[in-house]
Amino acid sequence: MALIHPSAIVDPKAQLDSSVEVGAFSIIGPHVRIGARSVIGPHVVIEGHTTIGEDNKFFQFSSIGAAPQDKKWAGEATRLEVGDRNTVREFCTFNTGTVQDAGVTRLGNDNWISAYVHLAHDCQVGSNTIFSNNAQLAGHVVVGDWAILSGYAGVHQFCKIGEHAFVGMYTSLTQDVPPFVLVSGNPAGARGVNIEGIKRRGFTRPQIDAIRTAYKTVYRSGLTLEEAKAALAGQAASEELDADGAAHVRAFCDFLETASRGIVR
Template identity: 80%
Template sequence: MSKVHPSAIVDPKAELDSTVEVGPYSIIGPDVRIGAGTVVGPHVVIEGHTTIGRDNRIFQFASLGAAPQDKKWAGEPTRLEIGDRNTIREFCTFNLGTVQDAGVTRLGDDNWMSAYTHLAHDCQVGSNTIFSNNAQLAGHVHVGDWAILSGYCGVHQFCKIGAHAFIGMYTSLTQDVPPFVLVSGNPAEAHGVNIEGLKRRGFTREQINAIRTAYKTIYRSGLTLEEAKARLAEEEAAAGDAAQHIRALRDFLDNASRGIVR
């Protein structure tokens, strides 16, 4: 049997692995599934069609799977999916998706979600990200792997943040941020490549230099974005083991939905 505190309310239809722990006064709804080793702290509410993977740590007062803050939502059985080994700190709020999008809000694996972070409906967050206190995503935002969002930054709906990007404290983000790029400010401005983050993740000097060259092509060359994308194709062909990273940058630019911070 799961280790459920006597004061917690767990619906009999909820599916909890036998190793799940649930703290005092937490509430878990009928359509919730929680995987092995996950610890739910006190005063947590988990509702909706919510699936949570293995070995997550959910701290007190979090609200997961509540109805989307979207007036169009009419009670459809949309979902929240949380992967494995995530740390979800106090007062985090992750909402269900909507039928106007994929119908699911997703959080991947090994993410660190600090206190008061918000994932609105239909957000898609990858793995190994860090959200500092009060980082807030509006609806339909996509965040790539290893991205870092600093405290009190706010992200406009439908924005995309590329892998390994870094968003500075108090940033107001209304456009897409390409992979590897460091942005900050209100309005947001690009301030180079997230070099320290890339070093920590084992990128080689050659790979980092190729990414820096690509950044200069986009931001410092005076080229239009279309001209810069054409030059990036040439740089990719000569990038050796960095080619995959330049290709990821090109693919992001091709699919940017709100224009990029530039």
């Protein structure tokens, strides 16, 4: 039997692993599935068609799997999927998706989600990200692995944030952020490469140099965006780069090809 506090309300149809803990006054809906060793703190509401993986920790007063804040939503059975080993702090709100998109909001693995974070409908968040207090995603936002959002960062709907990017405190983001780029301000501006972040990830000096060169090509060379894309393609094919360095440059180039709202530049 799951370790359920007597004051908690768990629908009989909910599927909880026997090792799940549910705190006082929490509410678990009928279409919820929760994996092994996950801990649901007190006063947490988990509803909707929500699947939560293993070893997650939800602190008190969060609302998980509620209906999307979208006037087009008409009661469709859309979903929220949360991976493994995520920490979700107090007062977070994660909504399910909409049929106008993939129908699912996703949070990957090993993410650190601080208090008052909002993941709106259809957001796709990768793994190993950090969201500081009050970081807010509007609908349809995509966040790559290892990205960091500082406190009170606000992201416009349909924006994309690349892997290893860094969004500074109080930043108002209305355009896409390429991988490895540090942005801040209101409106957001590019401030350089997220050097500290990629050093902590174990990137080598040649890899960092390749990323810096790619950044300068896009942001400091005076080239148009189309010219910069062509230059990046040439850099990625350079025999001077090792396989990892070339892959990082290609990731930068590929992101530019798919940026839908233009990039912070």
